[in-house]
Amino acid sequence: MDLQTIWFILVTVLFIGFFVLEGFDFGVGILLPFMGSEDNDRRTVINTIGPFWDGNEVWLITAGGAMFAAFPEWYATLFSGFYPALLLMLVALIARGVAFEFRSKHDNRTWRSFWDWCIFAGSAILALLWGVALSNFIRGVPIDSSMQYAGGFIDLLNPYALSCGLASLFIFTLHGAVFLTLKTTGELHDRAMGLARKLWAPATILSMIFAGYTYVATDLFQRLGVNPGAIPIFSVLALLSVIVMLKKNASGWAFAMTAVAIAFSTITIFLGLYPRVLVSSLNPDWSLTIYNASSSPYTLGIMTTVALVFVPLVLIYQGWSYWIFRQRLARDSKLEY
Amino acid sequence: MDTLFLARLQFALTSVFHFFFVPLTLGLSIFTAIMETAWVRTGKEKYRQLARFWGHLFLINFAVGVVTGIVMEFQFGMNWSEYARFVGDIFGVPLAIEALLAFFLESTFLGIWVFGWDRLPKALHATAIWLVALGSNLSALWILVANSFMQSPVGYHMAANGSRAEMTDFPALLFNPYVWKQFPHVVAGGLTTGGFLVIAVSAWHLMKGTRDQEAFSTSLKFGSIYAFIGTLLVTLAGHTQMQDLIRHQPMKVAAAEALWESENPASFSLFTVGNEKELRDEFAIRVPGMLSFLAYNSFNGEVKGIKALQQEYVTKYGPGNYIPSVITAYWSFRFMVGAGTLMLLAAAFALYKVIREDYSFSRLSGSLLFWSFLLPYIANSSGWILAEMGRQPWIVFGLLKTEQAVTPSSVVNAGELLLSIAVFAVVYGALTLVDVFLLKKYAAAGLHAAE
Numbered sequence: 001m002d003l004q005t006i007w008f009i010l011v012t013v014l015f016i017g018f019f020v021l022e023g024f025d026f027g028v029g030i031l032l033p034f035m036g037s038e039d040n041d042r043r044t045v046i047n048t049i050g051p052f053w054d055g056n057e058v059w060l061i062t063a064g065g066a067m068f069a070a071f072p073e074w075y076a077t078l079f080s081g082f083y084p085a086l087l088l089m090l091v092a093l094i095a096r097g098v099a100f101e102f103r104s105k106h107d108n109r110t111w112r113s114f115w116d117w118c119i120f121a122g123s124a125i126l127a128l129l130w131g132v133a134l135s136n137f138i139r140g141v142p143i144d145s146s147m148q149y150a151g152g153f154i155d156l157l158n159p160y161a162l163s164c165g166l167a168s169l170f171i172f173t174l175h176g177a178v179f180l181t182l183k184t185t186g187e188l189h190d191r192a193m194g195l196a197r198k199l200w201a202p203a204t205i206l207s208m209i210f211a212g213y214t215y216v217a218t219d220l221f222q223r224l225g226v227n228p229g230a231i232p233i234f235s236v237l238a239l240l241s242v243i244v245m246l247k248k249n250a251s252g253w254a255f256a257m258t259a260v261a262i263a264f265s266t267i268t269i270f271l272g273l274y275p276r277v278l279v280s281s282l283n284p285d286w287s288l289t290i291y292n293a294s295s296s297p298y299t300l301g302i303m304t305t306v307a308l309v310f311v312p313l314v315l316i317y318q319g320w321s322y323w324i325f326r327q328r329l330a331r332d333s334k335l336e337y
Numbered sequence: 338m339d340t341l342f343l344a345r346l347q348f349a350l351t352s353v354f355h356f357f358f359v360p361l362t363l364g365l366s367i368f369t370a371i372m373e374t375a376w377v378r379t380g381k382e383k384y385r386q387l388a389r390f391w392g393h394l395f396l397i398n399f400a401v402g403v404v405t406g407i408v409m410e411f412q413f414g415m416n417w418s419e420y421a422r423f424v425g426d427i428f429g430v431p432l433a434i435e436a437l438l439a440f441f442l443e444s445t446f447l448g449i450w451v452f453g454w455d456r457l458p459k460a461l462h463a464t465a466i467w468l469v470a471l472g473s474n475l476s477a478l479w480i481l482v483a484n485s486f487m488q489s490p491v492g493y494h495m496a497a498n499g500s501r502a503e504m505t506d507f508p509a510l511l512f513n514p515y516v517w518k519q520f521p522h523v524v525a526g527g528l529t530t531g532g533f534l535v536i537a538v539s540a541w542h543l544m545k546g547t548r549d550q551e552a553f554s555t556s557l558k559f560g561s562i563y564a565f566i567g568t569l570l571v572t573l574a575g576h577t578q579m580q581d582l583i584r585h586q587p588m589k590v591a592a593a594e595a596l597w598e599s600e601n602p603a604s605f606s607l608f609t610v611g612n613e614k615e616l617r618d619e620f621a622i623r624v625p626g627m628l629s630f631l632a633y634n635s636f637n638g639e640v641k642g643i644k645a646l647q648q649e650y651v652t653k654y655g656p657g658n659y660i661p662s663v664i665t666a667y668w669s670f671r672f673m674v675g676a677g678t679l680m681l682l683a684a685a686f687a688l689y690k691v692i693r694e695d696y697s698f699s700r701l702s703g704s705l706l707f708w709s710f711l712l713p714y715i716a717n718s719s720g721w722i723l724a725e726m727g728r729q730p731w732i733v734f735g736l737l738k739t740e741q742a743v744t745p746s747s748v749v750n751a752g753e754l755l756l757s758i759a760v761f762a763v764v765y766g767a768l769t770l771v772d773v774f775l776l777k778k779y780a781a782a783g784l785h786a787a788e
Contacts, residue, residue: 051448054403058440064410065433072425072501079414079421080744086411087757094404094764098771101400105775149748295426296496296503306434314441321449324456336452 003300004290005275007070010307012270014066016263018059019130019172023262024255025049025056027176029096029123030169032116035180035191042116043335046100048183050337051325053100055318057093069303073147073293074277081141081149082133085156089129096122104337124169131168132161135210138218138272140281147288160217167210170203171239171265175258178242181251185330193246196254200243207239207265220272231271235264340746343754344416345739347761351408352725353718354765358402360717363477363524364531365395366470368563373463383552386784391535391556392466393787396451397775401768403444408761416749420732420742427493427504428483435479443472477523478516485515487733488724489585502736515585518578525570526720529680530713532564536687537710538780543696544703549783554696561687568680571716575677576631583632583640586734588650588659589727591643592666594628595621603628603640606667613663616644654735661729665722672719676712683709 028049035045049056067075079086095118103115139160142151177199180192211232215221221228238260245254273279277293280286294300329335369391376384410432414421421429446468453462486493492509493502504510539557542549583590590596595609597616605627610619626636641649643660650659687706690696698706732739779786 047452051452054444055441055448057403057407058436058444061407061410061440062433062436065429065436067429068410068414068421068425069429069433072421072429075414075425075429076418076421079411080416080418080748083415083749083753083757086415087753087760090408090411091760091764093407094768097404098400098768101396102771102775105397106778148745295429298507299426299430299504302504302507303430303433306437310437314437314445318441318445321445324449325452334455 003297003304004294006304007066007294007300008270008274008277008290010304010311011063011066011070012267013311014059014063015134015270016266018056018063019262019266020175020259021052021056021059023127023172024175024179024258025053026123026127026172027174028180029119029176030127030173031176031180031192031195032120032123034195035188039112040331041188042112043104043337044184044188044329044331044333045180046103046119046337047329047333047335048180050100051321054097055321057097066303066307070295070300071277071288071290071293072295074288077143077147077149077288077293078278081143081151082136082156084153085129085133089126092122092125092129094122095119096126100337104335127172128165128169131165132156134168134266134269135161135164135214137278138214138220138269140218140279140287142282143278143280143286143288144282145286147286147293150282160213163206163210163213167203167206170199170206171258171262174199174203174242175255175262178246178251178255178258181246182255183328185328188331189328193249193251197243197246200246204239204243207261208236211236214272218272220268223272228268229271231264232268235261235268238264340749340751340754341740341743343751343758344743344749347416347754347758348412349722350758350765351405351412351761353721354769355402355405355409356717356721357714358398358405359477360523360527360530360713361398361534362395362402362473363527364529364563364567365391365398365534366466366473366531367528368531368535368559369395370463370466370470371559371563373466377459377463383555386549386787387552387556388466389787390779390784392450393779394534394538394776396447397772397779399447401772405765405768416744416754417732417742418744418748420737423501423737423742424486424733425501427486427502427510430504430507431479431482431486431510435476435483439472439476439479441472443469443476446472474524474527477527478520481520481523482511482513482516484724485513485519486510487731488519488728489513489515490733490736491515502733514581518574518581522571522574522578522720525567525574526713526717528567529564529571530567530717532560532567532684533680533710533713535560536564536684537707540687540698540703540706541780542783544698544700544707547783550696552784557687557696558691561684561691564680565684565688568677568684572677572681575673575720580632580634586728587641588643588646588661589666589723590632591641591646592661592663592727593670593723594640595663595667596628596640596642597644598642599639599645600642601629601639602626602637603632605631609667611663611667616660657730657738659730661727666727669719669723669726673716673723676716676719680709680712680716683712 028045032042032045035041099115099118103112136156141155144150174196177192177196181189181196184192238257242254242257245257275290276287277290278288369388372384372391373388376388446465450465450469453465491513492504492506494505496503535556539553539560542553594606595611604623604625607622607624609621612619628640629638630636632638632640647659683706728734730738732742
């Protein structure tokens, strides 16, 4: 396997880490207004992700850094081309990031509901925009012969990308609801379970619409064949099984299944891309690929060593932090946020 | 409007703002860790309370540092795409390592620290905040490895088609002498920033006679030692950095000194009003020989002037203007050094009070020490303005000019840039107000508010 392919896989892994982990804290943020209006309910909900959300976000920062280091042309074309979308994303990241920290630091209703609104809107915008962004990679965007983006913001907001945005919005929200059923007790748990069961159907239907649309709007299925292989199929099966687990009150399994569905969908999209990283809608030859966008073999080699040592280490200590804070939170738990 | 100008304006806005928060993170994380270690070792309650108190201020500050840091990472691609294409092979590597080594460590263990007070054994909990401090300072190291390549490129060759610089020697990048001059300066600057906040808040409580007199006396004791050491280190590190700069970027030194003509021995400017168009002084007071002394530890030695360097660079790099904005370099240097001098005095005064075990402050001395917390912010910002503006017209010294690095206006136009500048200005303005409000509230409320 060549170094470019290794790095394509590593970037995929970083995005999976980001979507699976930050995905549920997007969901928790979106569900904040629906989990109760009392301050204590809201604090409990935020505290379920309190120790984790910041570490989860580092998966995104690392994915960005890895794209810069391993595929500088991809990073440069994507970040400059998607400028207005990324500006919106940055504002959303800023708003929800400081909101978690600031919300509880002042006891005033207007203050708290303002930051609640930031958490909700920031999380929802991000959950939606990531679907829009990722689907545009594969659908193709106007990229000219010198690797420069030649479209506008409006080119990103095509119906196909929006269908993926809606699917990702609902999938992350479902993922967050299932996470809440795992981390709460009593009334909050019951509310989360109710929300998760209600969210399952729209999340599944929107995902299927997106999958069908992918068949029409991209070359993914031409490339993977009518039988797309085990990974996409498992992704669908995992999503279908979530409702069964939820009906059995098996929250742990349901969470594992939403995680698998998200991880395998991400893999499916990257499989469909490979070896391209950004498809040009103007001319297939102008697409960015892992070969024309990559760093030198020396740089990729150094980065591979670094990643092979530190990614497992990060997984170990992040896993440990999830283990420390494995207990469910009740409404009378001691809360930090 | 010119997209290059707008992109530079936005970079200045976002990076200066980001660096309001970073140095305090570097310094206050270590200070909090010291307080908690004192608690683990002595079992005294006041140390636990102090660790929580300073940790709270750290957290309020940290949140803004993180979110503005993401903007920095994205911005290299968004506004400086041609820069990213040119140096991604090199510059991206320390950035990715920074995230993988430092940010994960910092944020994961911060979560463990904040939420782990009742769940972890004391010593393990204290270890968590030390790991946060390690993560913060490691991130400074890696971002400075990246910045040092821009200041003094090493360990690379140009690609065969000349389109980009490629890394050939990773250890050379890491052991770039420039890194090891800049890193101690930045870390010591962080200690100083943290130390002065501790001095300021402690002196305020002692002056006002609030209820936590004993704890804030202790805090002042540690804080003044910490700030004094920090200030000494930052001064020494700055001095060695200057001596290094004379070799790597003589133009930056000449601009910082408004030294138009080469001199031997070279004089140090106390006050200059210059004429940048005609490259001459309108009015200047200079100390003879002093610049040579600062540069070479000897009152003899030539320091090259702006005119001579301009000619040298034209010969070496072709026609062009290689002179940075002299007024910016000159005054940013003076603000940095001036603030540093005042910091030495303020830290020495606080230390003197502590050594005499005199914890009573008059309105005047208390207020002076309180407002001294602003000094490191002035020094930090003007230091970076000098480092980045003094390097112009280069973005990567000798390799790529800033004007070649900006995203083409066909991709990001002036309208989009104006929009993003307006958005960042509003968001950052609001963040400043909220952050100051919260810091003030928690700093004034004292120890019990952090419980």
